Amino acid sequence: MKILPVVLALAACSAHAQFKCTGKDGAVSFQDAPCAGQERAEKLALPAAAPTPARPPHILRAIAEKKIVPGMTRAELDRMIGGPPDRFTRSMSAEVVRHQLVYASSRRTLYVYTEDGVVVSTQEVER
Secondary structure (H helix, E strand, O other), X not given: OOHHHHHHHHHHHOOOOOEEEEOOOOOEEXXXXXXXXXXXXXXXXXXXXXXXXXXOHHHHHHHXXXXXXXXXXXXXXXXXXXXXXXXXXXXXXXXOEEEEEEEEOOOEEXXXXXXXXXXXXXXXXXX
């Protein structure tokens, strides 16, 4: 039973592997192609990858140009800016969670407003 966690970890790391091959010497490998020779082969039943929702072209363009636009997700914003905000405030109602995210530098302060994790507006203040 000690080998099961190792097999599961290797299977998780080998996202595209569909076959588990065990050689005559007991060595285990994971691969896309069926096992060759006299190896013991096991076809893996891997779960299908969750589909990634397509992002609108204007959001993808804004990310590439490092511009913050309404409709961008909080995760996209954090990746683009390079980390979480310096500080934030949160307000909640029965329908929506709002955040004011504050990114400060020596030259400017950027305020980003989100609703349910999606950017709705921005404000930039020069210092």
